[in-house]
Amino acid sequence: MREIAGDILYVDLSERRAWREPVLHEDILNFLGGRGLNAHLLWKLTGPDTDPLGPDNPLIFGAGLLSGTEVPCSGRTTVTCRSPATRWYLKTSGGGHWGGELKFAGIGHLVITGRADHPVYLWIDDGRVEFRDARPIWGKDVRETDLSVKKDVGDEDIQVAAIGPAGERLVKFAGIMFSVYNTAGRGGAGAVMGAKNLKAVAVRGTGALRAAQPARFHEAAVECREALLAESGGEGLARYGTAGSVEAVNELRAWASYNFRRSRDEDVYPLSGQYLVERGYLKRRVACLACVFGCHRYTELTRGEFAGCYTGGPELETLGSFGSGCGVSDTEAVIKANELCNILGMDTISCGSVIAWTMECYEKGLVSARDLDGLDLRWGDAKAVIEMVRRIAYREGFGDVLAEGVRAAARQVGGDSYRWAVEAKGLEQSRVDTRSAKAYALAFAVNPRGADHLHTETFAEFGLSPEGRALIARITGDEKYADPCMVEKRAEIVRWHEDCFAVTDALGLCAFSSTALYGVTPARMAELFSAATGHEISEEEIMRAGRRIVTLEKCFNVRAGAVRADDCLPWRLMHEHTPDRPDPDAINAPEELDRMLDEYYSLHGWDLETSWPTSETLESLGLGDVARRLAAAGKLR
Amino acid sequence: MNYVVVGVSAAGLSALRAIRELDPHGDVTVVDEETRPAYSRVLLTHYIAGRVGERDLFLVEEEFYRRCGVRALLGVRATGLDPDGRQVHLADGRVLGYDRLLVATGARAVVPAWSPPGGAGDRGGGGETGETGVTGLRTREDAVRIRKAALAGRPVLIVGGGPVGVKLACALRELGVIPTLLVGSPRILSQVADREASLILERHLARCGVRVRCGVEVREVARGPHGTEGVVLSDGSVLPGRLVVVCKGVEPRTELVGGHVAVRRGVLVSGAMRTSVPDIYAAGDVAECPDIWGEGTRVSAIWPHASRQGRVAGTNMAGGRDLFDGVLPRNAMDVLGTPFVSMGVLDAPAEGGWRSVSRRRGDSYLRLVIRGDSVVGAVLVGCVRLAGPIQAAIRRGGRGWEEVVAP
Amino acid sequence: MEKFLVVYPDLCTGCRLCEAACSYRHEGVYSPSLSRVRVVKFEDRCLSVPVVCNYCEQPPCEASCPTGAMSAAPDGRYALVREDRCIGCKECVNVCPLGAVRMHPRTGVAVRCDLCRGDPECVKVCTAGALRYEPLEAAVREKRRARAASLNPV
């Protein structure tokens, strides 16, 4: 089992100490690896009052259990810590090749605590740790950092995870960049890294991963690959990337435009994946480790105002947040903003959101041109958007306010601005207008890190693909529930998806392979796990492990003080209709959300009043220890 | 896994290391007649010459076996084998079970008929020189005895003009003794050198003060009141000397496995060092191996082969996979300042596409034996710098030798 | 028909499944450092290029090998490394103009592509079509068509 899981490497930056511990057999069986084991480690290493930007907040990198193997789409790395943006639980996941390299170095999980007394970067050479001076590269952007570290180490084939200037300046939505353009973006993990004075983690791994039952594992992996390649949505994803569905989402009226004032944009073609291809912006498709699709993009601008710009992306979310979200339809400007976010090390969703919010404030007079140092931040002004991105990263002028996230900014600006601060739990909502997608709404509300789709991706509810409709039928008993406007059965749909998503994350697989495309089923994941570890696990058991992970994450928030009222959606989505969907249901009305939450908590066996998991629920999931800790804190009913 | 290694010299030792590398926890027992840890036989002449001290003869320190976690039964001879019961019988009555057995019993010196009993004895040496004045050169004791005698200024007669005899002659000469080399063949080094090289070296030896007598047969040892006084040659003449060293070559010690596994001159093994019986391996001087041309099998009693074969055997015994690429007979020595190297096939038959190419400048001599367009053997005297590249050419299949020896 | 391992670097997405497949096939484990095919990444440009043995007409690795360890299979259909002969001198590594020959980190012998003895695994997993095992004519035809299309866009 150790051969596939790798060790846990602990690094204490304050003491400049590093040590390895084997991962416990039972922890793998309970929490699988990746996100699951991360959650377990975070729970053990923190208390209710851990300061997100303090030295005690551990920054935990967890490569997936199957990362580094031939299992398709298995290259994801989960970063876990307490979020500086929300102060709640944070798991955020990135692609690229860094996690696999960590595995090849014999390490599954990297736990970083403490704070270095001056900027350092870690050089992990096959498990040997070196603390290297990062003062010469402090301040450099991610691209330069990547090259400098590789040069410093003397090997260009290594993998680097780094933060940019935004992370150094503790921007609350700074991300950690893997392989330059793959972000663990949401929730400000980059700021946690910056607060530790840690510029980068460079890894070289020359070891090997061995499955416990190699032939069986190989067979299972081949089966997964073939199933994924047979998926109807696969080719589109490969050809046009995530942005291939921009137009479809727009037609579904789930396309958050103008800071969620609208849920449809007039012309989104320039923001679509098809446009990127047809106009030649797309230079190549890019794949994370072991991915069979390659939905990541690489774009270059060779002409025009931003000629010379090149970057990974843009993905759907980026096109949404810097594009329609800000009323921008200039593809090149979005690409430029994307490049800036990437090299400065920021989450594009949050960054676009805070700018869109500022635009609305500016329009409504709550923020003046003087506040913005003369910047005329009108809807659709692409250049102003780009300038604002830079100011946020460097915390210049009003950028300093926005760098704290939209909730804090709204508090500072005051007035009604909280109404269009589209965030929940302090995290800016991702680009799905949940007013037109009820399962998404529920999923966003219960997401322990805030309102986005990466805790639970319930893409199947749109019923866009035959596989998705079949899945809904399997969960609910009837294909008719594959309708995003329905409220019925949303709890079931969300719960199945969140279990599945947790298993997917824990194994290091990409969510696309199991919850947007469906080739990697829970049964297949159980088979992969069994063959990889030599420990037989059934489909039910692995899904139960997924629920154990989800529940433990919930418990982290409960211990930190979360109550039912925290499971909500942004004010705007709960109180304003969208003009593009006049029907009365197209809103996440509090009553409707309450109803779904009731169903959801009941289904989970959580207390309806507080939303806290009950003692029986925790015991039945084998989380008795957690129950006792919560009981001692008075958080258990 | 339970491993038994009989005989630890070059082959046994490298097998031991290979086994330990792959299987750190298996049970390993070594059995050897010597009471001290393994030493290097190749170094004996260098010891006599004073180039290495007695302690430097040992390949490993006393602690070695314990450090490797190996049970060492030293000073015991393995006397019998039961392949069906997977057991080795020892002279002291003990019985060892094994899962994998390595036979690395090496070779013993050939004892000529005229040698008195107790002289160059069947352990390849031994015997009380004070009594017989005759010894072989195979063990440490032999070397100590010869060195002592030489330092005491006793005249030494060396019987045998092979590599060991010549090396011993050189070593004694370095000590200041003037040895006499008695060679049965018409020339020295007749097995490992061609005629011209032999003559060059013979003349060089003579120039350096070694007395060389070729084409003479020893009939008996001449004894007098003070012990050995010399040897009587077949023509009746007597050559005086107080110590007679017999260097008539070696033969594989196959008696342990004889009758159980296939034996020709040595124990027949495959490239993986497996004998004809499962789980019994052989390596080193006792083994008879395919040659690099895959044309036949040969016993090759040289150091590099022994250590390489030992490693291959050990690796395969411990479950790894390795192959010995075949015997390429070769020799290198320093003949009182003149280096001499020979390798491969040395005689070129008159027919069948064989020929030889030679070059001589002063006492620097090079001869290649060519079959078809491929080099299959070489002799170098004086300047041996190209020996390595020529050997590589032979191993590669023999082509490209023209480029190697280009002037 | 004689088949070639053809690399279309343009199409490589850099997923490195070829490395996983190769190391699994040859060593039973997943390890890029044991893979005969390597994907070189220029990450700032999201650029990935698979590098694998070119099967040169006059292979410098074979010419430079002093022991004959680098040799073709008896029928000449694929390349071999005779591990029993390899002494680890790294000549082959140093002369290979592609960096396609490497040293096995554990055994210290050279490794290079053997085309999986005529059935390359890397090709089977390359969904992007960057690695193909096809007659040279097929590669040339595709190249020709692409050139024609670029001259006269349809």
Next chain:
Amino acid sequence: MLSIGVDPTRCTRCRRCEAVCEMAHGGDGRGLQSRVRIRDSGWPLISICRHCESAPCADACVSGAIRTDPLEGTVQVDAARCVGCWSCVMECPFAAVTMADVAGRGPRASKCDGCREWGFPLCVRYCPTGALRAGAGAGETSGRVRREHAARLALLPGRGTWPALRGRAGGGTPA
């Protein structure tokens, strides 16, 4: 792990390597002590130790004088242990081991030590044409060459008209 690479096609026989090696390791007037030798013709043109992973010279050494340094990965001679038996000379395919006279003791094996006291092989540093190369290891060397090659392939002008890298799987030249 030191690795020294040789590209004879680039060698112009300026013999700077020999001179530098001579200065670094010999230079006491007892004749040429260089551990790298350039021949006027034949093979190998450049004789220098490659520091093999399983070095035949070390395998053949009867006195344990030649060993691989486990840390640096270099093959080193301990002249004090050498008995001058010529076995290593007979084994080295690159003719990289020679015998050098040690005062009063006769010829003893001598070969490249990777200039360990200098930290970097001087012959490589002073080779003006790149006929001698060195890296921290063969892995690094092949990695670098691979990158260079990949860069050539990838950044060819007019990317898009496949610079198809060919790989042959067949016996000999197609008829």
